[in-house]
Amino acid sequence: MTRETYQQSLDSLRDDVLEMGSLVVERLEVGLESVVNEDQSLAREVIEGDADVNETYLTLENQCVDLFALQQPVASDLRFVTASFKIITDLERVGDLAANLAQYALTAKRKFTPEVAIEDIGHNARALLTRSLEAYETEDVDACREIAASDDDVDALCQRASETVTRDLIEREADSGDPWAVEQLLDDVSRVLLTIRDLERIADHAVNIAARTLYMAENDPALIY
Amino acid sequence: MTETTTQDTDRSETAGASSDSQTRSQPGAGTESTPETWTDYEFEGEPKMAVSGLDVYYGDDQALDDISIEIPEKSVTALIGPSGCGKSTFLRCLNRMNDRIRGANVDGTVTFEGKNIYQEALDLVELRKRVGMVFQAPNPFPKSIRDNVAYGPRKHGKVRTDFLAKLTGRDDSEREDEIVERSLKQAALWDEVKDRLDDNALGLSGGQQQRLCIARCLAVDPEVILMDEPASALDPIATAKIEDLIEDLAEDYTVVIVTHNMQQAARISDQTAVFLTGGELVEYGDTDQVFEDPQSQRVEDYITGKFG
Numbered sequence: 232m233t234r235e236t237y238q239q240s241l242d243s244l245r246d247d248v249l250e251m252g253s254l255v256v257e258r259l260e261v262g263l264e265s266v267v268n269e270d271q272s273l274a275r276e277v278i279e280g281d282a283d284v285n286e287t288y289l290t291l292e293n294q295c296v297d298l299f300a301l302q303q304p305v306a307s308d309l310r311f312v313t314a315s316f317k318i319i320t321d322l323e324r325v326g327d328l329a330a331n332l333a334q335y336a337l338t339a340k341r342k343f344t345p346e347v348a349i350e351d352i353g354h355n356a357r358a359l360l361t362r363s364l365e366a367y368e369t370e371d372v373d374a375c376r377e378i379a380a381s382d383d384d385v386d387a388l389c390q391r392a393s394e395t396v397t398r399d400l401i402e403r404e405a406d407s408g409d410p411w412a413v414e415q416l417l418d419d420v421s422r423v424l425l426t427i428r429d430l431e432r433i434a435d436h437a438v439n440i441a442a443r444t445l446y447m448a449e450n451d452p453a454l455i456y
Numbered sequence: 457m458t459e460t461t462t463q464d465t466d467r468s469e470t471a472g473a474s475s476d477s478q479t480r481s482q483p484g485a486g487t488e489s490t491p492e493t494w495t496d497y498e499f500e501g502e503p504k505m506a507v508s509g510l511d512v513y514y515g516d517d518q519a520l521d522d523i524s525i526e527i528p529e530k531s532v533t534a535l536i537g538p539s540g541c542g543k544s545t546f547l548r549c550l551n552r553m554n555d556r557i558r559g560a561n562v563d564g565t566v567t568f569e570g571k572n573i574y575q576e577a578l579d580l581v582e583l584r585k586r587v588g589m590v591f592q593a594p595n596p597f598p599k600s601i602r603d604n605v606a607y608g609p610r611k612h613g614k615v616r617t618d619f620l621a622k623l624t625g626r627d628d629s630e631r632e633d634e635i636v637e638r639s640l641k642q643a644a645l646w647d648e649v650k651d652r653l654d655d656n657a658l659g660l661s662g663g664q665q666q667r668l669c670i671a672r673c674l675a676v677d678p679e680v681i682l683m684d685e686p687a688s689a690l691d692p693i694a695t696a697k698i699e700d701l702i703e704d705l706a707e708d709y710t711v712v713i714v715t716h717n718m719q720q721a722a723r724i725s726d727q728t729a730v731f732l733t734g735g736e737l738v739e740y741g742d743t744d745q746v747f748e749d750p751q752s753q754r755v756e757d758y759i760t761g762k763f764g
Binding site for chain 2: 238305307
């Protein structure tokens with residue numbers, strides 16, 4: 232084996248991306264818990280912790296730029312660094328979305344109305360993210376395609392949840408004459424809709440990670456867009 | 457290397473395979489299917505030169521093993537591979553420079569615009585005028601800059617400036633000046649030397665000397681320019697100038713370049729041919745494809761530095 236330092240840099244990039252992945256998954260779990268249990272202290276923890284995710288992102292971005300500039304990777308190495316460069320952006324965005332969830336938990340003045348399967352959707356999105364990181368680690372191209380397919384299920388769940396919330400709004404507005412109550416209701420509704428949308432986005436980022444992984448492993452851009 | 461033996465066996469089994477079979481080898485598959493020839497490589501435009509079944513031996517040593525390849529016109533074709541893989545030998549076959557090496561034995565055909573250059577009674581001087589060559593180390597004549605560039609046109613009788621020509625009123629000095637200026641401009645050297653054309657060429661810097669050699673090559677209106685590591689003896693700035701020049705030249709000429717610098721091949725070439733030990737052409741394709749997704753695991757290992 233030649234170019235040992237270079238090979239070590241590639242190995243450590245893979246490890247570091249996976250470590251950032253674990254960090255982000257953990258933030259997402261805590262963010263989700265803060266929403267479901269209306270736990271304000273957990274929520275604050277996630278919001279404050281986002282700075283760590285951003286810092287990790289910048290460090291990894293630099294690692295990739297250094298590899299491009301100093302080692303000029305080609306072939307599968309090039310695809311690996313390129314894919315990793317994109318994947319860390321997705322992870323950083325998931326970190327932001329986890330902080331958004333925590334923010335909704337902080338501003339929620341009362342329990343979700345109506346009851347929708349936020350927890351279910353959240354678990355599905357988190358599972359996709361974990362699977363996409365495993366696929367990246369093991370270059371599992373079958374898993375990449377499965378993840379893309381599973382995202383449709385999350386999208387369907389989100390669609391149904393949004394419809395439930397909207398229908399509920401229309402029904403309640405019809406039998407409420409109190410302007411203050413209507414305003415409260417609108418606050419709740421927009422918060423729930425944003426929560427649903429953000430969870431859907433998290434699943435989309437998981438698909439992006441799978442798409443880049445498929446490109447990395449097989450030079451197959453099929454899942455990118 | 458037992459692996460090579462396996463691959464060679466495998467290669468003969470896939471003789472005549474179409475480009476569809478040039479699929480990426482699966483990791484752990486153990487063997488790799490390499491197409492017998494790379495003439496299925498599809499490119500835009502016409503082939504300027506075509507090589508078919510080319511074997512070259514130096515004595516008992518085989519330097520090239522059954523190479524078949526087409527070189528597109530007006531583009532840059534890079535030849536890369538480790539030392540001793542036969543890439544320079546291949547380049548030299550394209551204008552029959554190997555004929556000068558004692559004990560060299562060339563089999564197969566090399567056609568230039570459809571005509572086999574290895575046929576008997578071929579005018580070698582004419583061939584080398586149309587298929588010019590630039591070498592690794594700049595090798596200007598110890599003469600003036602003007603004499604260096606005008607050497608070819610004078611030799612080929614294109615311009616006459618001798619005493620007899622002057623005496624008989626058939627002096628081509630003006631025409632020679634035009635050729636010298638045009639060639640030096642094409643070689644991106646004119647601005648640096650226009651005020652000292654009669655200075656000795658050996659007073660130029662290495663990078664300038666190499667561009668002068670390119671100008672000398674261009675002065676006889678070649679169609680193909682062969683370059684054997686033209687920038688390997690130059691500093692980064694001189695290298696960048698030569699690389700820019702090569703890209704410009706490819707608009708009018710067919711350039712074939714041997715380089716040890718893979719990034720250089722990646723930067724300037726349109727297609728890349730990878731030769732590996734044993735004089736085997738292992739991969740030939742669009743440069744971006746070769747460097748982003750090589751079909752051959754051996755090429756992948758070579759260009760990423762994982763061989764050995």
